[in-house]
Amino acid sequence: MDISAYMSQLGAQARSASRIIARANTQTKNAALQAIHDAMVAHRSKIIAANTCDVDAGRANDLDPALLDRLQLNDERFDGMLEGLRQVIALPDPIGEMTDFTYRPSGIQLGKMRVPLGVIGIIYESRPNVTLEAASLCLKSGNAAILRGGSEALHSNQAIAMAISAGLVNAGLPASVVQVVETTDRAAVGALITDSEHVDVIVPRGGKGLIERITREARVPVIKHLDGNCHVFIDRDADQAKAGRIALNAKTHRYGVCNAMETLLIDAPIAAKLLPALADAFNSKGVELRGCEKTCAILPTILAATEADWFTEYLAPVLAIKVVNDLSEAIDHINHYGSHHTDVIVTEHYSRGRRFLAEVDSSSVMINASTRFADGFEYGLGAEIGISTDKIHARGPVGLEGLTSQKWIVFGDGQIRQ
Amino acid sequence: MDISAYMSQLGAQARSASRIIARANTQTKNAALQAIHDAMVAHRSKIIAANTCDVDAGRANDLDPALLDRLQLNDERFDGMLEGLRQVIALPDPIGEMTDFTYRPSGIQLGKMRVPLGVIGIIYESRPNVTLEAASLCLKSGNAAILRGGSEALHSNQAIAMAISAGLVNAGLPASVVQVVETTDRAAVGALITDSEHVDVIVPRGGKGLIERITREARVPVIKHLDGNCHVFIDRDADQAKAGRIALNAKTHRYGVCNAMETLLIDAPIAAKLLPALADAFNSKGVELRGCEKTCAILPTILAATEADWFTEYLAPVLAIKVVNDLSEAIDHINHYGSHHTDVIVTEHYSRGRRFLAEVDSSSVMINASTRFADGFEYGLGAEIGISTDKIHARGPVGLEGLTSQKWIVFGDGQIRQ
Numbered sequence: 001m002d003i004s005a006y007m008s009q010l011g012a013q014a015r016s017a018s019r020i021i022a023r024a025n026t027q028t029k030n031a032a033l034q035a036i037h038d039a040m041v042a043h044r045s046k047i048i049a050a051n052t053c054d055v056d057a058g059r060a061n062d063l064d065p066a067l068l069d070r071l072q073l074n075d076e077r078f079d080g081m082l083e084g085l086r087q088v089i090a091l092p093d094p095i096g097e098m099t100d101f102t103y104r105p106s107g108i109q110l111g112k113m114r115v116p117l118g119v120i121g122i123i124y125e126s127r128p129n130v131t132l133e134a135a136s137l138c139l140k141s142g143n144a145a146i147l148r149g150g151s152e153a154l155h156s157n158q159a160i161a162m163a164i165s166a167g168l169v170n171a172g173l174p175a176s177v178v179q180v181v182e183t184t185d186r187a188a189v190g191a192l193i194t195d196s197e198h199v200d201v202i203v204p205r206g207g208k209g210l211i212e213r214i215t216r217e218a219r220v221p222v223i224k225h226l227d228g229n230c231h232v233f234i235d236r237d238a239d240q241a242k243a244g245r246i247a248l249n250a251k252t253h254r255y256g257v258c259n260a261m262e263t264l265l266i267d268a269p270i271a272a273k274l275l276p277a278l279a280d281a282f283n284s285k286g287v288e289l290r291g292c293e294k295t296c297a298i299l300p301t302i303l304a305a306t307e308a309d310w311f312t313e314y315l316a317p318v319l320a321i322k323v324v325n326d327l328s329e330a331i332d333h334i335n336h337y338g339s340h341h342t343d344v345i346v347t348e349h350y351s352r353g354r355r356f357l358a359e360v361d362s363s364s365v366m367i368n369a370s371t372r373f374a375d376g377f378e379y380g381l382g383a384e385i386g387i388s389t390d391k392i393h394a395r396g397p398v399g400l401e402g403l404t405s406q407k408w409i410v411f412g413d414g415q416i417r418q
Numbered sequence: 419m420d421i422s423a424y425m426s427q428l429g430a431q432a433r434s435a436s437r438i439i440a441r442a443n444t445q446t447k448n449a450a451l452q453a454i455h456d457a458m459v460a461h462r463s464k465i466i467a468a469n470t471c472d473v474d475a476g477r478a479n480d481l482d483p484a485l486l487d488r489l490q491l492n493d494e495r496f497d498g499m500l501e502g503l504r505q506v507i508a509l510p511d512p513i514g515e516m517t518d519f520t521y522r523p524s525g526i527q528l529g530k531m532r533v534p535l536g537v538i539g540i541i542y543e544s545r546p547n548v549t550l551e552a553a554s555l556c557l558k559s560g561n562a563a564i565l566r567g568g569s570e571a572l573h574s575n576q577a578i579a580m581a582i583s584a585g586l587v588n589a590g591l592p593a594s595v596v597q598v599v600e601t602t603d604r605a606a607v608g609a610l611i612t613d614s615e616h617v618d619v620i621v622p623r624g625g626k627g628l629i630e631r632i633t634r635e636a637r638v639p640v641i642k643h644l645d646g647n648c649h650v651f652i653d654r655d656a657d658q659a660k661a662g663r664i665a666l667n668a669k670t671h672r673y674g675v676c677n678a679m680e681t682l683l684i685d686a687p688i689a690a691k692l693l694p695a696l697a698d699a700f701n702s703k704g705v706e707l708r709g710c711e712k713t714c715a716i717l718p719t720i721l722a723a724t725e726a727d728w729f730t731e732y733l734a735p736v737l738a739i740k741v742v743n744d745l746s747e748a749i750d751h752i753n754h755y756g757s758h759h760t761d762v763i764v765t766e767h768y769s770r771g772r773r774f775l776a777e778v779d780s781s782s783v784m785i786n787a788s789t790r791f792a793d794g795f796e797y798g799l800g801a802e803i804g805i806s807t808d809k810i811h812a813r814g815p816v817g818l819e820g821l822t823s824q825k826w827i828v829f830g831d832g833q834i835r836q
């Protein structure tokens with residue numbers, strides 16, 4: 001198989017399909033999503049069988065148990081996929097929105113129209129439900145998609161792709177609106193991320209290694225999500241009940257997620273009073289604590305944190321704790337060691353809260369709420385294609401709007417430039 | 419000189435200055451811009467002398483006359499720079515705008531805050547006025563800037579940089595908010611565009627060769643401007659007086675600009691009637707015409723266009739003309755051969771105008787107005803750092819807002835995720 005020719009053909013087909021899906025109206029796009037939903041239901045046993053085949057192969061190949069778990073499509077997860085699809089149908093269509101029209105001194109009337117990006121390449125690892133999720137978000141936002149899942153999920157992804165194609169065709173749209181790459185050759189990824197003629201943006205979903213490789217090699221813009229090294233800072237004027245509740249939730253609600261707290265910062269004047277109770281609460285959840293020198297002076301039984309700890313996204317029941325002298329030190333620590341994902345201040349002090357909001361350089365900045373709220377569903381985006389740690393284009397959870405762009409519209413009556 | 423160490427030091431200084439300028443209020447930023455203005459006035463003769471030195475050297479080195487012209491800072495251009503600076507002072511400050519606040523079912527209140535991008539690297543060619551323009555736009559939008567001008571303008575840029583530094587320091591801001599790279603070694607560009615630790619976005623301004631090289635080698639997101647292959651389509655229901663006026667203005671108002679028309683598309687039913695008069699008008703301006711087969715049948719004296727003509731941005735008094743069968747063929751031609759910059763339909767037909775707006779995939783799409791309006795000043799952006807032909811982040815003219823991003827803000831009362 002000539003991978004380069006194959007990928008270039010997928011690209012050309014996607015570009016051509018993108019013109020058609022870009023001008024499809026909301027009714028047509030929703031009808032296609034509903035037809036995909038119905039095809040998923042009709043093909044359910046076939047898809048589950050294909051998935052079982054992937055899971056068996058994964059087990060035989062000693063796939064990491066966490067990956068094996070993510071690969072598996074049980075009944076509950078299948079129902080979750082269908083529910084997600086229905087939610088995307090219910091979301092408002094972002095395309096065609098016209099805003100900000102004003103008359104300019106020349107007499108032209110200027111505004112903006114929201115339009116699809118064009119062709120979106122999604123590269124992801126083992127979870128096969130991403131195939132349906134990504135396809136439905138791209139379709140609803142008027143984009144064509146090229147999906148490249150992990151080799152360990154190939155049969156599952158192909159079975160889901162068949163249902164998607166059936167739905168698209170059923171609704172009178174070309175099957176090439178959503179194409180799943182049918183080779184596990186890694187050269188296909190290289191071809192996709194450098195095909196700037198046919199691909200407008202790449203969204204990688206997976207581990208840091210995958211994303212770093214793609215960012216390094218891509219010639220197409222990438223909406224990337226690196227790590228989530230999130231902080232909670234408990235200010236001296238925090239409501240201590242809120243502080244305890246938020247810190248515990250941010251760390252222990254789920255460990256393996258990017259919006260979990262990884263470092264707790266605590267204001268010096270309240271550290272001695274607050275830390276023992278907090279440590280007890282974390283201990284009772286089995287969280288390992290690693291503290292700065294001042295923290296260890298208050299909690300002598302815990303481990304000492306090293307410089308590396310402040311940079312680390314544990315994704316595990318481990319928490320670094322640092323006592324800071326004041327708000328300034330907290331902000332500096334977060335901006336230096338953090339990953340600009342989600343950071344929280346717990347305080348009742350108006351001016352310090354306001355300063356934290358303005359100066360912390362993260363995609364989500366919160367006062368008196370858990371980091372765990374940084375999520376497409378919690379933010380009402382309906383679904384998310386990813387969480388961007390980039391600053392340009394889309395920051396934080398990326399929903400339908402992140403898959404669109406705005407073009408300028410000019411209405412005139414024959415105006416010319418003088 | 420160790421270029422890599424030097425650039426990394428500039429980067430670190432910029433990153434640190436970016437934290438300070440990001441939290442500077444509007445008054446401080448405007449005071450700094452005014453102080454830079456006053457320093458420019460005070461250093462005027464020194465800057466002009468430095469420029470004369472560059473121009474003399476350019477002449478001695480047989481610099482291309484067009485580049486030599488762009489390099490020159492005469493009195494009129496110097497006054498233009500000062501006027502531009504005063505306009506930037508008068509622009510509203512985009513930073514801190516908070517929008518879209520709503521309560522979510524969890525009780526958190528969610529919205530967005532407009533924030534600077536951080537550190538912006540600008541790489542440009544001979545025009546020294548870009549130094550001041552880019553510096554003032556970055557400063558007003560709360561960003562630190564690293565500016566790398568062409569080697570032929572080094573003395574001019576350094577003299578302007580001294581005025582900028584003097585102004586910044588005078589207003590109590592660090593001089594490193596705006597740094598001009600003081601080496602002409604091309605390795606400095608390579609270091610700048612790969613320093614993703616210190617630089618958030620690169621804006622290249624210059625020829626296609628420069629921009630393609632930067633896009634290829636950058637590891638930092640690039641807001642790029644490639645070519646402007648703009649079209650005017652005259653629909654069968656065009657007002658013919660408007661059509662003639664717009665076509666002539668779009669081509670002949672200025673030739674060497676990216677928003678000039680390069681191909682005229684004309685609807686078949688009106689081609690025979692309209693083309694002779696249009697050809698006369700273009701001939702009288704000295705514009706060379708190149709036509710498709712049908713055009714040449716109507717205008718037998720003109721050259722035949724080749725396939726390459728449809729892709730070409732002439733930036734010169736040359737115009738390609740094609741007769742199309744209908745709106746669909748016009749849209750397909752524009753989307754295939756165009757550069758997605760600015761395209762116009764001249765029509766009085768409601769539905770065809772509406773379809774053109776929706777389906778032409780360009781950063782500016784216009785009805786009954788000249789392509790020449792696609793410009794930061796005409797759009798009221800005050801000034802532009804460039805015109806983006808990208809689809810992500812900023813599309814079309816990029817003003818202050820294009821140098822900003824939005825972060826999510828969450829206000830809570832102690833909410834945790836259930």
